[in-house]
Amino acid sequence: MVWALSSLVLFATLGLLAWRLDEVRSMDIAGRVSVALAVGLVVVALVMYVESALGIGWSFATLGVPLVALAAASLSAVRAAVDPPRWPRGAAVAFGAVTAILLYGAGTARMTIGDLLFFWGPKSVHFFHARAIDVEFLRWPHHYLMHPDYPPLVPLVWAASAMLHGGFSYWGAVCSAPLLLAAAALAFRGFAAPVIGARKSALFATLLLAVTGFAAVAGSAAGGAEPFLLLFEIVALSALTFGRGRGAVTIASIALAGAIFTKVEGTAFVISVVLSLLLVKRFRTALVVAVPAAALLGSWIVFAEHHALLDGYTRARRSFHPQRIGYVLYMTAWQVSYRIWYLPWIAALAPLAAGKNFRRAALPFLCGLASIGYSIVFYLTEAEPLWWIQTSAERVMATTLMCLVVASAAASE
Amino acid sequence: MTREGAGEVIAWTAICLLCVATVARYADRGGPYLQPARTVLEHAGPEPHPLQDALVVVPEARALIPRGASVAVVRARAGQALDDGNYLTAVDLLPHHRVLPAFAADRGRAIADLPEYVVALGTPFDHPHYGIVAGFPNGWLYRVQR
Numbered sequence: 192m193v194w195a196l197s198s199l200v201l202f203a204t205l206g207l208l209a210w211r212l213d214e215v216r217s218m219d220i221a222g223r224v225s226v227a228l229a230v231g232l233v234v235v236a237l238v239m240y241v242e243s244a245l246g247i248g249w250s251f252a253t254l255g256v257p258l259v260a261l262a263a264a265s266l267s268a269v270r271a272a273v274d275p276p277r278w279p280r281g282a283a284v285a286f287g288a289v290t291a292i293l294l295y296g297a298g299t300a301r302m303t304i305g306d307l308l309f310f311w312g313p314k315s316v317h318f319f320h321a322r323a324i325d326v327e328f329l330r331w332p333h334h335y336l337m338h339p340d341y342p343p344l345v346p347l348v349w350a351a352s353a354m355l356h357g358g359f360s361y362w363g364a365v366c367s368a369p370l371l372l373a374a375a376a377l378a379f380r381g382f383a384a385p386v387i388g389a390r391k392s393a394l395f396a397t398l399l400l401a402v403t404g405f406a407a408v409a410g411s412a413a414g415g416a417e418p419f420l421l422l423f424e425i426v427a428l429s430a431l432t433f434g435r436g437r438g439a440v441t442i443a444s445i446a447l448a449g450a451i452f453t454k455v456e457g458t459a460f461v462i463s464v465v466l467s468l469l470l471v472k473r474f475r476t477a478l479v480v481a482v483p484a485a486a487l488l489g490s491w492i493v494f495a496e497h498h499a500l501l502d503g504y505t506r507a508r509r510s511f512h513p514q515r516i517g518y519v520l521y522m523t524a525w526q527v528s529y530r531i532w533y534l535p536w537i538a539a540l541a542p543l544a545a546g547k548n549f550r551r552a553a554l555p556f557l558c559g560l561a562s563i564g565y566s567i568v569f570y571l572t573e574a575e576p577l578w579w580i581q582t583s584a585e586r587v588m589a590t591t592l593m594c595l596v597v598a599s600a601a602a603s604e
Numbered sequence: 605m606t607r608e609g610a611g612e613v614i615a616w617t618a619i620c621l622l623c624v625a626t627v628a629r630y631a632d633r634g635g636p637y638l639q640p641a642r643t644v645l646e647h648a649g650p651e652p653h654p655l656q657d658a659l660v661v662v663p664e665a666r667a668l669i670p671r672g673a674s675v676a677v678v679r680a681r682a683g684q685a686l687d688d689g690n691y692l693t694a695v696d697l698l699p700h701h702r703v704l705p706a707f708a709a710d711r712g713r714a715i716a717d718l719p720e721y722v723v724a725l726g727t728p729f730d731h732p733h734y735g736i737v738a739g740f741p742n743g744w745l746y747r748v749q750r
Contacts, residue, residue, distance in 0.1 A: 285619060292626055300641035301630045303648050308655050309689070313696040320699050333705055336692065361644045391612070398615050401622040408629050411648060531625050538618030545611030603611055 192298065194363030198352035199228055199370055205258060206230030207265035209445075212438030214382065214430070219275035222381020225374035226442060229426045232419065233449040234261065235351050236344040237487075240452075243324040244494055249354065250322065276384040282393035286376070289397060293369035293404045297413045303365050304586075307414030310337035315349035316359045326498045340495040340502050342488075344452040345416045361414070368413035369404065375418075375425040376400040379597065382429040382439065386551075387604050395600035398542070399425070402535050402592050409529050410586030416454045417586055423450035424460055425593055431464070431476065432555050432601050444480045451484040455503055456565075456587060458488060463561030471553050512571050519570045522577060526584040539595035546602025555601060559594030566591075657725040658690045661743030662697045665723045668738055668745055671700045674719040678706040680729045685709040690725065709734075715750055722746040 206227035209215050215226050238257060239249060247253050278286075296302040314337060317328045324347070329339040353359040380396035387395070403421055412418060427446035430439040447464060450457035461484045468477035495501045529535055546552060566587050570576040605613070630637075633647040641647060643659040658677055669675055677694035678685035687706035694703045704719045715733050722729055724744045728736075734746035 285616075289619070289623060292623055296626070296630055298641075299630075299637070300644050300646040300648060301633050303644045305645065305648065305653065305655060305689075307644065308659070308693040308696055310692065313692055316696055316699050333691070334695065365644050394612060394615050398619055401619045401626075405622045405626050405629075408626050414644060529625075534618075534621055534625055538615075538622055541614045541618065542611045545607050545614065547607070599615075603608070 192294075192362070192366045194352065194356055194360040195367035195370060198348075198355060198363065199367060199374075201262075201355065202231035202235055202348070202351075203228040204231065204262045205234045205265060206232075207262070208268055209442060210265075210269050212441060213273075214434045214436055214438040214442065216270055216273045217275065217385055218272070218381030219277065219384075220272070221278075221377040222275075222384075223272065225378035225422075226381060226426060228371075228374050229378065229422055229446050229449060230442070232344070232348055232422075233445050233452070236347040236449075236452060239347045239351060240324070240343060240491075240494075244490075248322040249350075254351075254354070276389035276392070278393050279390050282390070282397055286373075286393070286397045286400065289400050289404060290369060290373045293372065293400075293408070294366070296408050297366045297369050298362075300365070302368065302408045302411055302413040304411045304413060304415040304417075307361065307364060310341075311345055311349070311415060312359065312361060312364065313337060314343075314346035315353065315364075318343075318346050318350040319353035319359055322354075326500070329500055330498065335502075338503055339500040340492075340504060342452045342454060342457065342491060344449065345419055348419070365414045368407060368415075368418040371418035371422045372400060372403050372407060375403070375422040375593075378422075378426045379429040379600075382433040383600055386433045387600060391603055392600070395542075395596060395603070398538065399593060399596045399600075402539055402596055403589050405529070405535055406585060406589035406592055410583070410589065412586050412589070415586075417589065420450055420453045420457055420460075421589060421593060423447070423453060423457070424590055425597070427464065427480070428555055428558060428594065428597050431468070431480070432551060432597055440476055440479055443476075444483045447480050447484045448487045451488045452491065456590070459565035459569075460558075460562065460590060461485075463558050463565065466561060467554050467557035470557055473554075509572050510574065512574060512576075515571060515576065516567075519567060519576050519580070522580045523567065523570065523584050526580050527588045529585060535592050536595070539592045539599060542599040543595070543602050546599060548604040549602055551604055552598040552602035555594045555597040559591045559598060562591045562594060563588075654689050655693050657742050658693045658697070658723075661725055661740050662694060662723055664740045665721075665738070665743065665745040666698060666701075669698075669701060669721050672702065673721055674702040674704055674708075675721045675723065676704045676706055676709040676719040677723045677725065678709055678729060679725045680727050685722070685729070685731075688725075694723070715748070718748045720748055722748075 209230045317325045376396040376399045380392045384392040423446045427443040430443040465477045465481045645653040677690045679688045685706045737745040
C-alpha cells in the first residue's frame with residue numbers, strides 16, 4: 192500500500208502543471224490532485240518511452256534529474272485554488288466507505304487479475320532490471336503471450352515505481368487499483384461540480400466509484416491496466432462533458448493520449464470520443480483531442496515495427512465472423528448481467544430517467560454506445576469468442592458503465 | 605417528491621445495493637476474511653488459483669538457485685512436465701535467471717539440454733536425471749545430475 196500510495200503521490204507531483212488551468216484551479220484539492228495524477232502518469236511514461244526509443248538507459252541522471260526538475264517546475268507553477276466547492280459531509284462519508292470496501296478487496300487479494308502474473312508484472316520487472324523497454328525480452332518467442340506490441344504505459348509506470356522503491360511490489364500494483372478508481376471519481380467530481388453543483392456532483396462521484404469498483408471486483412481488474420484506463424477515460428470524458436474551455440480540452444487531450452498508451456481498447460475509446468464529438472458538432476475539439484493521441488499511437492506503432500514487435504495492431508487483417516453476431520450478443524448480454532440482474536446497468540442508467548438536460552448528456556451517452564459496439568466487434572474477430580467474453584466482458588464493460596454514469600450526471604444539470 | 609429528489613434517491617439506493625453486491629462477491633471468493641493473504645491471488649476465485657503454488661514456492665526456491673542458472677517451473681503429471689501457465693509467472697519471479705518453458709525438462713530431451721534446476725509444484729518430479737535439492741510446502745527444487 193505504501194509502495195502504491197507513495198508512487199502515485201510522486202507521479203501526481205509531475206502533473207501539477209495542470210493546476211495552472213482555470214478548470215483545474217476551480218476544483219477542490221482532491222479533484223486537482225487526481226487530475227495531476229492522470230497528467231503525471233502520462234508524463235512519466237512519455238519521458239521513459241522517449242529515452243528508451245533514443246537508446247538512453249534509465250538512471251538517476253537520465254530519468255531522476257529530468258523528472259525532479261519537472262516536478263520542481265510544476266510545484267513553482269502551483270496557483271491558489273479559486274473557490275472550490277466543498278464535499279457535503281454525508282457524501283464524503285459514503286465516498287470514503289466505498290473506497291474502504293474496495294481497498295479491503297484489493298488488500299485481501301479478492302480482486303486480483305491473473306494477467307498481473309502473466310504479463311503486466313513480468314514486463315514491469317524486466318523493464319526495471321533492463322532500465323529500458325526491453326525489446327529483446329518482448330521479442331523472445333516464448334514471451335509471445337505477453338503481447339509484445341501492447342501499449343507500454345502500465346509497465347513503464349510500474350518500472351518507475353520499482354526504481355523509486357528498489358523493487359517491484361505485486362501488492363503495490365494490486366492496491367493501486369482502488370486508489371486509481373477513487374482518483375478517477377474525484378477528478379470527475381472536480382469537473383462536474385461547477386455545472387451540476389457540489390451536492391449532486393458528490394453523489395454521482397460516489398455512484399461512479401461504486402459502479403466502476405463493482406465492475407473491477409466482478410471482472411478481477413486489480414493489478415491490470417483497467418484502473419489506469421478508467422482513470423484516463425473518466426478524466427477525458429468528464430473534462431469534455433462538463434468543461435468547455437481550453438483547459439478542459441487540454442486535460443482531455445492528455446488523458447486520451449494516456450488511454451491510447453495504456454491498452455488497445457484505449458484506441459477504440461479515443462475513436463469513440465472523436466466520433467461522438469463529431470456527432471454533437473464539436474468539430475474543432477474532436478481534432479484537438481485526436482491529434483496528440485494519434486501521434487503517440489503512431490510513434491508506438493513505428494517503434495514496434497522497427498523492433499519487429501508488431502502483432503496486435505494488425506488485428507484488422509484478421510478474420511471477421513459477422514455470422515456469429517447473435518451468439519456474441521446473447522453471450523455478452525448474459526455475461527454483463529454480472530449475475531445480479533444487471534444492477535450496475537440499472538444503477539448507471541436509472542438516474543438518467545430523472546434527468547433534464549439531455550443535450551449535455553449526449554456526448555457520454557454516445558461514447559457509451561460506441562464502447563459497446565467496439566467490444567462486440569472485437570469478439571466477432573475471434574472464431575471462438577466464448578472464452579474472451581467470459582474472461583473480459585465484465586471488465587471491459589466498466590468503460591460503458593462509467594460513460595452512462597457520466598451521462599446521468601450531465602442530464603441532472 | 606420532485607423529479608430531482610427521485611433521481612437522488614435512486615442514486616443513493618443504487619450505491620447501497622452495489623456495496624452489498626461487492627461485499628457478496630468478496631464472500632463468494634472464500635475466507636478467511638481478516639487474515640492477511642499469503643499471495644496476491646489467494647482469494648482471486650472460489651477455487652485456488654492455478655498460479656498460487658508458484659507464487660508461494662518459487663520465491664522460496666529462488667534463494668537456492670544461483671543467478672544466471674537455467675530453471676523450469678513445472679507441474680508434474682503422469683511423468684510429464686506441464687506448464688499450466690507457470691512459465692510466464694516464473695519469468696516474472698526469476699528475473700535474474702534463464703527461465704525455460706516446462707517442456708525443456710521433458711524426459712525425452714538430451715541431458716545436456718535439460719535446465720539446471722527444476723521447481724516442481726504440487727507433486728514430486730520423477731525424472732532420472734534430477735536429484736532433489738530442497739522441499740517446501742507444496743513444492744520441490746531439483747538439480748540436474750550430469
